[in-house]
Amino acid sequence: MNKTVIGMASVAFTMAVIAYIQGGLSMVAEGIFLGMKTLVGIFPILIAAFAVAGLVSVLINKDSVSKWLGSEAGWKGPFYGTVIGAMVPGGPFFFYPLMATLIMSGASVGTMISFVAAKTLWNVARLPIEIAFVGVELTVIRFLVTVPFPVLAGTFVNVFFPNLAEKIKQDIQLLQQKKQSRNRGDSID
């Protein structure tokens, strides 16, 4: 989050400098004014969008997610993965570790491929923001043309790469061991 702010601030600063070179101080001010005008225009929509995001996050919790995906879900796995992926809130720092945990506790790789596809394609917590800025029509079109993909991709992986789960489990185990030994090293210091 902080890195993002710093990154964006430096880009904004660079653009302000370019604007200054092209049109002097008045163009610098014009850029800020134009941006703020857009923000004020969209403000009522933002309020509704944040209400939706906050309410979704209290209605869905981690326990219910692992209950659905953790154990063997069989051929229904990709389907559950898609539905839950679309609903579970949280950023990459939350859902990638969650996926590692789920794979270790028996979820199939296909289920996870479906999960992350639905999560990144049309997450409910992000949808209001998309609607707010992009509009209802384009959001609906995007949903309609992408809707079969997560289930298909997950099923494809489960049918054609059934042995991949063990290898990916080994990868995750290795990564987790590395982290543990690093933590131990830190605590000695």
Added chain:
Amino acid sequence: MIPLTDTLVVLSGMAALLLILAFRKGLHVEGLRGGFRMFLNILPLLLLAFILVGYLNLLLPKEVLQSWLGEEAGWKGLFIGPAIGALVQGGPFAFFPLFDSVFRDSVTTGTAVAMITAWGMINVGHLPYEAAFLGPRFIMLKYSIYILFPTVAGFLANLIFGP
């Protein structure tokens, strides 16, 4: 873009429905508070994003965007659009305002769909997390299956709904 009122109606409807669901579980206050906290957290970022949007509007010539991503770009837009989408960082509050004010009017429906889809699905900003938690084999599997999908989705959108 759709008139603001449509968007507002749909979103308010969603909020109202969720509020009723949360109210029945006694979680409505917590949920609204959570939303407000999210808003305060994101506010500095939002202000910055809109300053960026303002400058981009002033400085990026519309003709250049049109020739790279618009109707005259043809099928090229379906490849260039997602490539740009996959590179944009900073989460939905940086991407969507940027998309709406800079690209929206220049691109075809398909390129818009491809761009947003690629931003979500094959965003390079997710790579460090995937590498740290899931390992190289999962990354290879995910990207080999996902990589062409935004372009396909964009192509379908143009085909079915027109550019």
